[in-house]
Amino acid sequence: xxxxxxxxxPAGLLAGSxxxxxxxxxxxxxxGPLLDPHHGLWGVAHSARLPESETATIAALTDSVVVxxxxxxxxxxxxxxVADAQxxxxxxxxxxxxxxxxxxxxxxxxRLTEWAGPAALELDRSSRRLALAATAEEEYRTMVxxxxxxxxALEAFAEGVNAWIEHLSPRDYPxxxxxxxxxxxxxxxxxxxxxxxxMSLTLSFSRHDRQYPKLAALVGEEAAWALIAxxxxxxxxxxxxxxxxxxxxxxxxxxxxxxQTTATVRSLPDQSWNPGAIDKAEYPIGSNNWAVAPGRxxxxxxxxxxxxxxxxxxxxxxxxxxQVVADTIDSYGATLIGTPAIIIGFNRHVAWTFTNNSxxxxxxxxxxxxxxxxxxxxxxxxxxxxxxxxxxxxxDKRKHVIRRDTLFRSHRGPMIRDEEGxxxxxxxxxxxxxxxxxxxxxxxxxxxxxxxxxxxxxxxxSQNGLVADRDGNIAIRSLGRVPVRPPEYQFIWDGRTSxxxxxxxxxxxxxxxxxxxxQSFLASANQQxxxxxxxxxxxxxxxxxxxxxxxxxAQLRRDSAVTVDAMSRWxxxxxxxxxxxxxxxxxxxxxxxxxxxxxxxxAVRAAAALEAWDSRYTMNNEHAVLFEAVLAExxxxxxxELRDERGSPVFYPAEATLAQLMSxxxxxxxxxxxxxxxxxRDDIIxxxxxxxxxxxxxxxxxxxxGRWRWDRVRRFTIPHLLGLPGLEAVxxxxxxxxxxxxxxxxxxxxxxxxxxxxxxxxxMRAWTTYPGGQSGNPASRYYRDRLxxxxxxxxxxxxxxxxxxxxxxxxxxARLLLIPGSSN
Amino acid sequence: xxxxxxxxxxxxxxxxxxxxxxxxxxxxxxVLWGMVAGSAVRRANLLSGLAAGVGWFTLLAVGATRDETGxxxxxxxxxxxxPAPLLVAATVGLGLFxxxxxxxxxxALRSSRRTLSR
Numbered sequence: 001x002x003x004x005x006x007x008x009x010p011a012g013l014l015a016g017s018x019x020x021x022x023x024x025x026x027x028x029x030x031x032g033p034l035l036d037p038h039h040g041l042w043g044v045a046h047s048a049r050l051p052e053s054e055t056a057t058i059a060a061l062t063d064s065v066v067v068x069x070x071x072x073x074x075x076x077x078x079x080x081x082v083a084d085a086q087x088x089x090x091x092x093x094x095x096x097x098x099x100x101x102x103x104x105x106x107x108x109x110x111r112l113t114e115w116a117g118p119a120a121l122e123l124d125r126s127s128r129r130l131a132l133a134a135t136a137e138e139e140y141r142t143m144v145x146x147x148x149x150x151x152x153a154l155e156a157f158a159e160g161v162n163a164w165i166e167h168l169s170p171r172d173y174p175x176x177x178x179x180x181x182x183x184x185x186x187x188x189x190x191x192x193x194x195x196x197x198x199m200s201l202t203l204s205f206s207r208h209d210r211q212y213p214k215l216a217a218l219v220g221e222e223a224a225w226a227l228i229a230x231x232x233x234x235x236x237x238x239x240x241x242x243x244x245x246x247x248x249x250x251x252x253x254x255x256x257x258x259x260q261t262t263a264t265v266r267s268l269p270d271q272s273w274n275p276g277a278i279d280k281a282e283y284p285i286g287s288n289n290w291a292v293a294p295g296r297x298x299x300x301x302x303x304x305x306x307x308x309x310x311x312x313x314x315x316x317x318x319x320x321x322x323q324v325v326a327d328t329i330d331s332y333g334a335t336l337i338g339t340p341a342i343i344i345g346f347n348r349h350v351a352w353t354f355t356n357n358s359x360x361x362x363x364x365x366x367x368x369x370x371x372x373x374x375x376x377x378x379x380x381x382x383x384x385x386x387x388x389x390x391x392x393x394x395x396d397k398r399k400h401v402i403r404r405d406t407l408f409r410s411h412r413g414p415m416i417r418d419e420e421g422x423x424x425x426x427x428x429x430x431x432x433x434x435x436x437x438x439x440x441x442x443x444x445x446x447x448x449x450x451x452x453x454x455x456x457x458x459x460x461x462s463q464n465g466l467v468a469d470r471d472g473n474i475a476i477r478s479l480g481r482v483p484v485r486p487p488e489y490q491f492i493w494d495g496r497t498s499x500x501x502x503x504x505x506x507x508x509x510x511x512x513x514x515x516x517x518x519q520s521f522l523a524s525a526n527q528q529x530x531x532x533x534x535x536x537x538x539x540x541x542x543x544x545x546x547x548x549x550x551x552x553x554a555q556l557r558r559d560s561a562v563t564v565d566a567m568s569r570w571x572x573x574x575x576x577x578x579x580x581x582x583x584x585x586x587x588x589x590x591x592x593x594x595x596x597x598x599x600x601x602x603a604v605r606a607a608a609a610l611e612a613w614d615s616r617y618t619m620n621n622e623h624a625v626l627f628e629a630v631l632a633e634x635x636x637x638x639x640x641e642l643r644d645e646r647g648s649p650v651f652y653p654a655e656a657t658l659a660q661l662m663s664x665x666x667x668x669x670x671x672x673x674x675x676x677x678x679x680x681r682d683d684i685i686x687x688x689x690x691x692x693x694x695x696x697x698x699x700x701x702x703x704x705x706g707r708w709r710w711d712r713v714r715r716f717t718i719p720h721l722l723g724l725p726g727l728e729a730v731x732x733x734x735x736x737x738x739x740x741x742x743x744x745x746x747x748x749x750x751x752x753x754x755x756x757x758x759x760x761x762x763x764m765r766a767w768t769t770y771p772g773g774q775s776g777n778p779a780s781r782y783y784r785d786r787l788x789x790x791x792x793x794x795x796x797x798x799x800x801x802x803x804x805x806x807x808x809x810x811x812x813x814a815r816l817l818l819i820p821g822s823s824n
Numbered sequence: 825x826x827x828x829x830x831x832x833x834x835x836x837x838x839x840x841x842x843x844x845x846x847x848x849x850x851x852x853x854x855v856l857w858g859m860v861a862g863s864a865v866r867r868a869n870l871l872s873g874l875a876a877g878v879g880w881f882t883l884l885a886v887g888a889t890r891d892e893t894g895x896x897x898x899x900x901x902x903x904x905x906x907p908a909p910l911l912v913a914a915t916v917g918l919g920l921f922x923x924x925x926x927x928x929x930x931x932a933l934r935s936s937r938r939t940l941s942r
Binding site for chain 2: 006007008009010011013014017018021022031032033035036037038039040041042044045046048049175724725726727778779780781
């Protein structure tokens with residue numbers, strides 16, 4: 001080695017090391033900045049703890065704002081103007097959930113490739129095809145041009161978020177930014193609209209109509225229509241129908257017309273809106289809410305309970321907060337990350353909550369185009385309508401374009417190409433919406449009637465809004481635009497004629513609604529809102545089977561003096577109307593013999609085990625696992641007609657259809673097409689008992705020593721937003737199962753995302769919890785501190801101070817004073 | 825004793841420059857140290873590396889007294905499926921590496937300049 005080389009070597013090594021340490025290699029972030037003991041990952045430990053007392057500035061504030069964090073890390077915001085309260089909310093949400101804010105906005109806008117590169121490309125393409133962000137941008141421009149009052153709210157919220165971002169140093173970045181080697185972007189007011197659009201995608205988007213052609217090809221049109229039924233055959237509607245009990249409209253299901261099948265059922269093309277696996281559970285996202293009027297409550301005041309069910313993540317989709325502006329707003333509850341007001345909660349006058357309403361707000365149109373590869377026009381009433389094109393560019397971390405897409409939009413909405421040609425999508429979420437303003441106005445309501453009026457602008461997503469007030473009024477209404485369609489419903493409409501188009505919306509007063517019903521209680525659990533015998537208006541189809549509604553309404557009918565404790569207990573009630581309906585069929589079929597003695601003995605053993613069950617999904621029961629295994633077998637065997645040429649299921653009918661068939665033991669649907677024999681219901685159930693038990697034994701072994709315990713075999717896995725290992729919650733037990741009030745769906749990733757009970761008496765009291773915690777920082781003690789109470793089904797009382805001084809020092813973990821001024 | 829004083833003084837300098845500028849500045853201070861002390865101080869490069877490691881360890885230790893360092897270590901340990909102390913070791917090791925390499929480069933630079941000036 002020469003002397004010169006020896007002298008150059010260290011410098012070369014140093015330069016090379018600095019370069020290597022400052023660059024990403026594969027999925028690894030740059031190690032130099034990451035391991036920096038002051039500015040790097042270690043700073044996450046610093047920001048995990050809220051300073052006991054702190055002063056910060058927000059330039060746009062008109063007066064100082066006091067924020068007191070109580071011992072559940074809930075910020076109580078005391079401001080002198082509504083706009084200042086919104087700025088402060090933006091600030092505290094950014095402080096706790098900055099990464100989540102940006103991730104949601106990027107996911108909606110289809111900009112995840114800028115963080116994750118090509119791995120996120122298909123996700124981004126799917127988001128941009130739906131044009132949710134583009135619609136929000138257009139909506140916001142219109143709002144600004146019309147000087148809509150809610151623009152101020154969105155701007156104020158953004159000012160708060162950006163005040164937090166401006167004073168951040170890399171040391172304070174959330175852990176995800178360190179791992180992605182990214183830095184936070186400034187928040188734009190329109191991005192709050194993105195999030196509402198994203199919620200609409202979660203709650204109000206439907207693919208049922210597009211499933212019809214496949215179904216019809218498999219089983220014939222008549223059967224396909226019946227499987228995507230307009231009315232649920234089990235009626236326990238939201239708007240009381242006066243029957244006092246569930247009604248079973250079990251008509252004979254039209255038989256499958258297999259012999260008519262001519263088409264080969266093909267998979268959907270890759271180019272799709274919201275692609276994904278078909279839902280095995282009929283309705284993975286459900287929610288419950290109910291209220292009792294003073295006449296049925298033990299303490300003589302109205303009581304309200306709500307628990308929306310969603311995909312669960314850490315951190316949670318919800319953030320608990322309290323906004324106080326003297327004589328104007330005093331709202332407490334859960335806000336969606338990015339929204340400048342409380343979404344579900346209460347003020348000093350009313351309490352409100354939502355369940356999802358499966359109203360049909362999506363339609364598909366088969367378009368005739370002038371050019372199949374690149375349409376420039378669609379035919380409508382004999383004339384060509386222009387098709388708008390938009391070039392979408394997807395960029396990587398270094399801002400290099402990694403793909404360009406041309407997206408097409410007809411006068412109805414975004415277009416995609418499928419195996420038949422071009423489809424247009426029309427969906428209420430892709431049109432201007434007043435939802436943001438409605439949410440702000442709900443917070444200002446002083447009674448049930450004002451609240452109902454405030455929600456008239458709530459366009460999308462469709463919800464069942466339940467409200468109770470201090471005067472003892474209770475009410476529920478279907479919220480959201482519901483289009484008036486041509487009378488002859490089509491799953492895929494003929495795009496060539498304007499007679500296929502929507503003919504306006506139903507006015508708010510026509511939407512299902514009731515105030516102070518005679519029964520003195522109201523309950524919704526996503527079921528069909530109105531009994532079609534009472535009102536046959538078309539609101540939607542394929543309504544979730546009302547198992548949860550049946551259970552909660554049964555409890556409410558039984559109890560004429562409902563207490564807060566009962567309301568809270570019912571939220572995790574392990575009883576199941578679904579089990580009560582299906583179990584007798586399973587037990588009676590066990591005695592049916594098919595001549596195979598080994599199988600018979602297994603069937604008898606399975607039936608004996610199920611007979612010993614109390615039908616409750618308690619954590620320590622050892623029978624629910626067998627019931628679920630047997631019912632899953634019944635479903636798989638029953639719907640053998642609904643498989644494509646590769647044997648993959650194309651559609652899972654609602655459980656109400658299964659219930660309907662249970663009452664028709666000799667329906668042709670029960671026949672197993674793979675055998676020469678003609679099976680009936682009991683044959684299928686018998687075989688399912690045998691294989692269900694066999695599967696359970698194979699998977700879990702013999703039941704003694706707790707291996708079949710429900711809390712061991714079915715647990716929640718609550719993933720981190722990015723699916724990062726170690727930042728999720730694994731193995732969270734649940735008192736509940738499919739169809740119970742605290743269900744667990746989609747392999748344990750969906751469940752009750754927020755639970756709340758409010759006593760509208762004097763003084764008002766409330767109890768809440770949600771799975772997770774207030775902080776988005778995994779090193780914070782408030783990241784997942786509520787999981788244990790949530791899993792146990794218990795709620796925590798909330799503090800509802802009128803002034804900062806009302807919160808005891810013992811109940812305070814931090815105080816933040818926000819003052820006007822520049823952060824520099 | 826002199827060596828200990830040097831290590832403490834250098835460690836302080838490394839810690840302060842890290843807070844003020846960032847991780848890479850450790851290498852810059854190391855270069856300066858190597859240029860100044862490369863031939864005057866015995867084992868100057870090792871001393872620089874040791875001081876940088878001590879400086880960064882001190883920053884971590886101070887943070888641990890007031891921050892949720894334990895919780896972060898547990899989180900990162902789960903995230904990367906690595907033992908929690910490894911994160912500390914990696915951080916201190918990086919400081920040590922940068923301090924050493926910086927000083928070595930500084931010494932070499934100084935030698936080169938001397939040679940050139942002759």
